[in-house]
Amino acid sequence: MKNSKDFDKKEAIFQAMLELISKHGFHSSPMSEVAKQANVAAGTIYHYFKSKDELICALYTRLREKFVERLFKTDDSTKPFKDRFRIFYLQMIQEAIKNPKEFYFLEQFLNSPFITYIPKANLQVIEQPIYDFLRKAIFTQVLRDIPPKILVAFVMGSGTSIIKLQLSGEFQMTSSDIELAFFTCWDGIKKS
Amino acid sequence: MKNSKDFDKKEAIFQAMLELISKHGFHSSPMSEVAKQANVAAGTIYHYFKSKDELICALYTRLREKFVERLFKTDDSTKPFKDRFRIFYLQMIQEAIKNPKEFYFLEQFLNSPFITYIPKANLQVIEQPIYDFLRKAIFTQVLRDIPPKILVAFVMGSGTSIIKLQLSGEFQMTSSDIELAFFTCWDGIKKS
Amino acid sequence: MKNSKDFDKKEAIFQAMLELISKHGFHSSPMSEVAKQANVAAGTIYHYFKSKDELICALYTRLREKFVERLFKTDDSTKPFKDRFRIFYLQMIQEAIKNPKEFYFLEQFLNSPFITYIPKANLQVIEQPIYDFLRKAIFTQVLRDIPPKILVAFVMGSGTSIIKLQLSGEFQMTSSDIELAFFTCWDGIKKS
Amino acid sequence: MKNSKDFDKKEAIFQAMLELISKHGFHSSPMSEVAKQANVAAGTIYHYFKSKDELICALYTRLREKFVERLFKTDDSTKPFKDRFRIFYLQMIQEAIKNPKEFYFLEQFLNSPFITYIPKANLQVIEQPIYDFLRKAIFTQVLRDIPPKILVAFVMGSGTSIIKLQLSGEFQMTSSDIELAFFTCWDGIKKS
DNA sequence: TATGAATGAGCGTTCATTCAT
DNA sequence: TATGAATGAACGCTCATTCAT
Numbered sequence: 001m002k003n004s005k006d007f008d009k010k011e012a013i014f015q016a017m018l019e020l021i022s023k024h025g026f027h028s029s030p031m032s033e034v035a036k037q038a039n040v041a042a043g044t045i046y047h048y049f050k051s052k053d054e055l056i057c058a059l060y061t062r063l064r065e066k067f068v069e070r071l072f073k074t075d076d077s078t079k080p081f082k083d084r085f086r087i088f089y090l091q092m093i094q095e096a097i098k099n100p101k102e103f104y105f106l107e108q109f110l111n112s113p114f115i116t117y118i119p120k121a122n123l124q125v126i127e128q129p130i131y132d133f134l135r136k137a138i139f140t141q142v143l144r145d146i147p148p149k150i151l152v153a154f155v156m157g158s159g160t161s162i163i164k165l166q167l168s169g170e171f172q173m174t175s176s177d178i179e180l181a182f183f184t185c186w187d188g189i190k191k192s
Numbered sequence: 193m194k195n196s197k198d199f200d201k202k203e204a205i206f207q208a209m210l211e212l213i214s215k216h217g218f219h220s221s222p223m224s225e226v227a228k229q230a231n232v233a234a235g236t237i238y239h240y241f242k243s244k245d246e247l248i249c250a251l252y253t254r255l256r257e258k259f260v261e262r263l264f265k266t267d268d269s270t271k272p273f274k275d276r277f278r279i280f281y282l283q284m285i286q287e288a289i290k291n292p293k294e295f296y297f298l299e300q301f302l303n304s305p306f307i308t309y310i311p312k313a314n315l316q317v318i319e320q321p322i323y324d325f326l327r328k329a330i331f332t333q334v335l336r337d338i339p340p341k342i343l344v345a346f347v348m349g350s351g352t353s354i355i356k357l358q359l360s361g362e363f364q365m366t367s368s369d370i371e372l373a374f375f376t377c378w379d380g381i382k383k384s
Numbered sequence: 385m386k387n388s389k390d391f392d393k394k395e396a397i398f399q400a401m402l403e404l405i406s407k408h409g410f411h412s413s414p415m416s417e418v419a420k421q422a423n424v425a426a427g428t429i430y431h432y433f434k435s436k437d438e439l440i441c442a443l444y445t446r447l448r449e450k451f452v453e454r455l456f457k458t459d460d461s462t463k464p465f466k467d468r469f470r471i472f473y474l475q476m477i478q479e480a481i482k483n484p485k486e487f488y489f490l491e492q493f494l495n496s497p498f499i500t501y502i503p504k505a506n507l508q509v510i511e512q513p514i515y516d517f518l519r520k521a522i523f524t525q526v527l528r529d530i531p532p533k534i535l536v537a538f539v540m541g542s543g544t545s546i547i548k549l550q551l552s553g554e555f556q557m558t559s560s561d562i563e564l565a566f567f568t569c570w571d572g573i574k575k576s
Numbered sequence: 577m578k579n580s581k582d583f584d585k586k587e588a589i590f591q592a593m594l595e596l597i598s599k600h601g602f603h604s605s606p607m608s609e610v611a612k613q614a615n616v617a618a619g620t621i622y623h624y625f626k627s628k629d630e631l632i633c634a635l636y637t638r639l640r641e642k643f644v645e646r647l648f649k650t651d652d653s654t655k656p657f658k659d660r661f662r663i664f665y666l667q668m669i670q671e672a673i674k675n676p677k678e679f680y681f682l683e684q685f686l687n688s689p690f691i692t693y694i695p696k697a698n699l700q701v702i703e704q705p706i707y708d709f710l711r712k713a714i715f716t717q718v719l720r721d722i723p724p725k726i727l728v729a730f731v732m733g734s735g736t737s738i739i740k741l742q743l744s745g746e747f748q749m750t751s752s753d754i755e756l757a758f759f760t761c762w763d764g765i766k767k768s
Numbered sequence: 769t770a771t772g773a774a775t776g777a778g779c780g781t782t783c784a785t786t787c788a789t
Numbered sequence: 790t791a792t793g794a795a796t797g798a799a800c801g802c803t804c805a806t807t808c809a810t
Contacts, residue, residue, distance in 0.1 A: 568726075776804100
């Protein structure tokens with residue numbers, strides 16, 4: 001089956017690149033190594049991606065979309081917003097902790113000059129669900145009335161930072177620690 | 193004067209590397225280019241630093257120390273903690289915005305495999321002032337009683353994220369926006 | 385019809401290679417591009433030709449034969465030799481100018497190490513008509529008595545050079561210019 | 577001595593590239609091989625030349641200049657023009673035969689897409705002496721009154737072709753053959 | 769100390785060719 | 790016959806590092 005084989009190879013290449021970059025960084029992840037780990041020839045990668053940069057960018061887009069999607073996997077819009085936000089915040093932390101490679105790759109990419117290769121419009125589309133989620137809650141006066149972009153930055157930044165703390169191995173968070181983190185965030189953003 | 197010349201060259205090398213990496217990333221900042229921008233010969237860099245990696249790591253340590261130091265430059269321990277924290281938070285945001293190259297370099301480094309080259313103990317020493325500042329406030333029941341490391345991550349993570357928002361050019365923060373960000377953070381961490 | 389299809393594909397491949405090489409040279413004309421322009425699969429080319437080199441050599445032989453043939457297309461052996469030679473010389477220049485791709489390919493090939501792949505005997509067979517044409521005229525004392533090979537070289541070399549001048553775009557030859565070129569050549573080679 | 581070493585290396589690289597290309601063509605002359613034959617490291621070539629293409633173009637300019645210069649090495653402007661032209665024509669043929677590598681390289685380059693990389697103005701400057709030499713003789717009514725560019729093309733083209741004949745090994749020219757070739761050319765171009 | 773020419777391992781990428789379908 | 794995905798050797802080139810001066 002051509003399609004399934006295609007899928008397998010592309011997927012294997014993505015996976016190999018993810019593994020290498022999350023561990024060694026962009027420039028210690030040579031294409032030859034990617035090929036080896038993906039069990040394809042070096043040249044094969046170039047049937048699927050124009051260049052190393054394009055592969056890395058495609059991987060970012062793909063992983064970021066997947067990550068955002070997961071944040072709302074367990075959302076239940078019939079619940080009170082506080083509960084929904086709690087689920088969202090915990091989900092963010094837990095998903096990242098369950099997928100450290102993805103998380104490291106995303107953070108590394110986001111904080112590198114690579115990020116400038118992705119058109120801002122594309123980035124916005126990917127982040128839209130988060131933005132919408134919080135903006136509506138500002139509108140319905142559940143959340144503090146501050147510019148939504150600041151709110152998103154605040155929430156995601158604090159979460160990201162807590163994830164890094166946990167993944168660094170420097171501090172073992174219990175689930176009640178995570179709960180505390182949620183309350184800290186919530187008390188900051190809620191309409192008082 | 194040997195020391196002063198040493199200082200000048202080392203400083204020039206640091207500055208050149210900072211400029212290049214903040215703009216182009218680690219692996220688009222060749223030593224030859226650093227040398228050119230620092231007005232020294234390529235070989236000279238190796239009198240001051242064992243390797244490119246060591247130079248980058250030294251630069252990180254140096255900039256991170258400077259950054260933390262600046263956070264407390266305007267601290268006044270006689271004031272109520274809330275005021276002190278406000279100054280601290282605003283200072284963090286403003287210093288980063290005033291020094292975008294430093295900020296980009298630090299974030300890039302922090303989110304790359306390079307960070308693992310710096311012994312954890314050293315990192316802890318550098319961050320200690322922040323940790324102490326907040327821990328004491330927990331102890332005196334001004335701040336919410338959560339593990340200090342989580343608190344530090346929360347505060348610094350939210351701040352960092354807001355800085356990125358501003359530096360991205362995607363959102364122009366007014367000083368009242370920054371004030372709002374401070375309140376959001378404060379309401380989250382204060383003892384209620 | 386197998387033969388007609390064969391013919392079509394082979395022809396399309398020849399045409400595609402000619403177009404690419406005349407424009408980009410041998411090593412900027414990948415087989416994949418040839419395949420694309422010929423509307424066949426890359427592998428298909430290898431049903432008709434053993435290798436890229438063989439294809440290029442076959443193309444040379446083919447085009448050179450066609451070119452020589454055209455030189456005598458309008459020959460009329462009943463006319464005086466001077467008239468016949470005039471037609472020949474003008475034909476050479478005009479055919480090349482009408483078919484610049486063919487001309488560029490032939491010249492490129494002729495001046496590259498590829499030419500050594502073609503057995504000398506084959507080359508001689510192809511050029512034979514030109515050789516015979518001029519040798520007879522020497523024999524009949526119409527042309528200067530110099531070794532025929534030198535005569536052929538002289539005539540073809542001067543013609544080729546004039547063609548290049550015109551094709552370079554550097555000089556627009558009128559038909560009276562071409563006539564002058566003919567006289568220049570003729571006065572050189574005729575028996576005086 | 578820095579200058580002499582520089583000279584040596586650059587010269588050695590030029591020589592190595594010349595040797596390889598004249599024998600194997602552009603794309604069978606890898607930089608690694610050039611380095612090996614020039615007794616330098618691959619990277620060293622890139623201190624002297626930006627790229628392979630630039631090296632090849634520089635080599636062309638250099639050799640073509642040298643070649644044109646040699647044509648007039650033995651010129652004596654006090655002699656009658658016919659004698660001067662004879663010397664010139666014979667010199668062209670003999671120099672090329674003495675330096676077959678240079679000749680093959682120049683012809684290969686001239687008939688490849690590389691030639692388009694060299695600005696036309698530069699080419700003209702190099703060829704200027706030949707042009708001037710013949711143009712003056714047209715002006716003084718020694719040579720046939722045809723556009724100088726055509727005259728140059730005629731003379732150089734016929735000469736080049738005769739050189740190729742000799743170098744091909746297919747025909748051993750005696751000095752009286754060369755003399756005949758000169759007369760053939762002269763009778764063509766002289767004012768009758 | 770300071771230089772910068774020189775090194776050469778290693779990179780990203782290309783492309784002639786093959787072969788399972 | 791025809792396909793085109795896959796191969797992998799080989800390419801042009803970069804750049805951290807060295808060392809004679």
